[in-house]
Amino acid sequence: MGERNSPSSTSAPTNERRVRTTQEWLAYFQQNAVRHRPIPWQSTDMGASPAEMAPIRRSLQAWQLGETSDGRHLAASAARYAATIGDPAYRDVIDLFIWEEQRHGALLGRILDDAGIPRRQADWGDTLFRRLRHSITDIEVWTTPVVMVETLAMIYYNAIRRATGSPVLRAVCAQILADEVPHVQLQCERLAVLLRNRSRTRFHLTMLAHRALFLVVMLLVWAGHHRALRAGGFTWPHYRRAAYAKMRRAWQRMDPQRYVWT
Ligand SMILES: [Fe+2]
Ligand SMILES: [Fe+2]
16 A cells, blocks of 8 residues: 555665655655545535545544644744754644645545534644643654654544445545555654664663553544444454454664664
8 A cells, every 4th residue: 555655766776664754755745746646526415425425524624623723833843853854854844744634624624624524623632632732842742742642643534435335535645644654654754763873771671651641542543533433343342353454563663773873
């Protein structure tokens, strides 16, 4: 799924595990910004029955709101971080990352509009997550919950794709999923950079804190979206298993020992 869009196509040696450079990420995001999967908007109706929409409509409203964040706090944190490490292009990478999230929000917004579902202005999960992000300026602490939510987003959009027969909604989910795979990779690689000089003991303590936070985030997503997840075939045990399988891969990717550093 992520193969076609993978930034690895812009990276050099394929047998060497190294984090992509900022320039490689920038090239990837610039290319991806003009890459649009076909979405059959011309369909006269959404192709989703009211019964099909019932368990997912409220949840879609909340994710649409979450994807629509203007990203000002992140852009400011990224700008400060980029200046500190002397890598100004990192700010441009984050700007393009924010733009892609807004693209997801716009796609979901159009889905809601076409289905006659009003857009929400507030949602408890979104408010909680926004407050958490806005209270944080440290790029590591900011990136950590984001990589967790994005990991769970991949399960969520998979569930929505399975819950509906609507070609439009399925195509939108496919676009979002294709974008999210590199998003998680970008955040994992950044965490690997940030954790690189930490002793192994402190690294493992950091991972313990990650596990505690992930449990909370996973439970919150289930609390807010279990109807939609179930509609897509994710019962609680299935969801929990899938969540940990994906997050374990992400944890491996943020381990600095995985990479060759030059
Ligand atoms: Fe997104
Ligand atoms: Fe994302």
